[in-house]
Amino acid sequence: MNYKRSSALFAQAESVIPGGVNSPVRAFKAVGGTPIFVKEAKGAYLYDEDGNKLIDYINSWGPMILGHAYEPVVNAVIEKAKKGTSFGMPTEIETQIAELAVSMVPNIDKIRFVNSGTEACMSAIRLARGFTGKDKIIKFAGCYHGHSDSFLIQAGSGAITFGSPNSPGVTKGTAKDTLLAIYNDIESVKALFEANKEEIACIIIEPVAGNMGCIPPKDGFLNDLRNLCNEHNILLIFDEVMTGFRLAKGGAQELFNINADIVCFGKVIGGGLPVGAFAARNEIMNYLAPLGPVYQAGTLSGNPLAMAAGLTMLEALNNDSEVFTRLAEKTEYLHKGFTEVLNNNRINHKINRAGSMISIHFTEENVVDFETSAKGNNETFKKFFHGMLEEGVYIAPSAFETWFITDALTYDDLDFTIEAVNKVASKL
Numbered sequence: 001m002n003y004k005r006s007s008a009l010f011a012q013a014e015s016v017i018p019g020g021v022n023s024p025v026r027a028f029k030a031v032g033g034t035p036i037f038v039k040e041a042k043g044a045y046l047y048d049e050d051g052n053k054l055i056d057y058i059n060s061w062g063p064m065i066l067g068h069a070y071e072p073v074v075n076a077v078i079e080k081a082k083k084g085t086s087f088g089m090p091t092e093i094e095t096q097i098a099e100l101a102v103s104m105v106p107n108i109d110k111i112r113f114v115n116s117g118t119e120a121c122m123s124a125i126r127l128a129r130g131f132t133g134k135d136k137i138i139k140f141a142g143c144y145h146g147h148s149d150s151f152l153i154q155a156g157s158g159a160i161t162f163g164s165p166n167s168p169g170v171t172k173g174t175a176k177d178t179l180l181a182i183y184n185d186i187e188s189v190k191a192l193f194e195a196n197k198e199e200i201a202c203i204i205i206e207p208v209a210g211n212m213g214c215i216p217p218k219d220g221f222l223n224d225l226r227n228l229c230n231e232h233n234i235l236l237i238f239d240e241v242m243t244g245f246r247l248a249k250g251g252a253q254e255l256f257n258i259n260a261d262i263v264c265f266g267k268v269i270g271g272g273l274p275v276g277a278f279a280a281r282n283e284i285m286n287y288l289a290p291l292g293p294v295y296q297a298g299t300l301s302g303n304p305l306a307m308a309a310g311l312t313m314l315e316a317l318n319n320d321s322e323v324f325t326r327l328a329e330k331t332e333y334l335h336k337g338f339t340e341v342l343n344n345n346r347i348n349h350k351i352n353r354a355g356s357m358i359s360i361h362f363t364e365e366n367v368v369d370f371e372t373s374a375k376g377n378n379e380t381f382k383k384f385f386h387g388m389l390e391e392g393v394y395i396a397p398s399a400f401e402t403w404f405i406t407d408a409l410t411y412d413d414l415d416f417t418i419e420a421v422n423k424v425a426s427k428l
């Protein structure tokens with residue numbers, strides 16, 4: 001394929017935007033080459049600036065669960081825009097989407113809308129700290145909760161006691177309040193509880209991890225976390241930015257039948273516009289300003305265009321009783337197809353899947369946490385990524401990202417993708 005125009009646009013972007021991109025993973029640093037510039041997209045397909053058509057498995061990193069330029073969402077945004085694009089004042093549609101979200105998701109009474117998943121998670125831990133009166137949080141290595149300071153933390157030398165910044169600009173003071181546990185390892189959580197008695201406000205987790213590839217929780221793991229949190233009076237936060245309104249109407253809480261204390265949303269809830277949200281039962285949400293002492297605000301929060309897109313998307317999902325089953329079936333179909341062709345080509349691999357999230361890892365070991373994910377062969381992944389691109393299939397330009405399946409994919413698209421994997425695998 002020819003990417004001349006994308007390369008030229010990237011060079012132009014590099015002179016005025018750091019690294020040529022507004023979010024680092026888009027720069028293709030993990031796979032080499034230059035990023036593809038999108039001209040437009042419709043349904044399951046991207047059309048780039050060089051005229052290439054690609055089947056899209058990123059889907060804007062999740063929001064496009066019903067495909068790109070989904071007509072009801074596009075129309076809702078157009079109609080709303082004609083009536084004004086931002087007021088910084090309450091509008092009725094905010095209550096409408098809040099009512100719908102609260103009716104779809106188990107165990108929440110109130111929801112507050114923000115502009116991104118990063119904001120949602122940042123606000124959720126502030127609320128948890130304010131509500132419990134404690135400072136420390138536990139996150140899991142490899143889980144990503146956006147780029148606010150408290151989350152850009154890696155395990156320090158004394159991992160049992162506190163973490164250390166993994167980005168300059170994050171202070172040691174902030175890092176000392178974030179503790180790192182190991183995904184799917186309840187003993188690592190217990191050890192942190194033991195060493196930090198009475199100091200931990202909350203645990204935040206992606207109930208299915210999507211930022212070290214797709215990693216589902218082991219049987220019983222989320223339940224064990226829930227029980228530990230109950231025992232120690234610690235809040236459990238589910239970061240459902242990826243899983244919310246994707247794994248089921250009620251997200252991972254519904255799928256795994258586990259109640260979280262605070263739930264964070266992004267991606268699907270905005271229908272492709274910048275929306276995040278966090279939600280909990282009354283007792284916790286009433287701790288937020290203006291009712292309570294924990295401050296959180298935003299001029300563009302509850303923006304009418306974003307709310308129109310989000311409401312239309314949630315309505316579409318709420319009115320389609322089969323959509324989550326269809327998505328899971330399509331993902332399972334890919335899983336079976338990939339397994340067959342990768343095995344036929346004798347490629348060492350593991351495939352992880354949950355609902356409509358899936359990832360291929362080039363490793364022999366089961367991928368259950370960050371360490372096992374990092375053992376994947378990145379040289380093989382790079383070849384695989386570029387091979388798939390040549391075949392007309394766009395996957396995330398990093399082995400640490402999950403693929404997101406859209407309902408716009410047809411079984412012909414899935415067969416095409418499986419055959420692409422087959423052709424690429426034969427050259428790996």
Ligand code: HOZ
Nearest residue numbers: 023024025026061211401
């Ligand atoms: N945070 C995303 C990766 N999990 C990347 C977002 C983007 O580049 O748009």
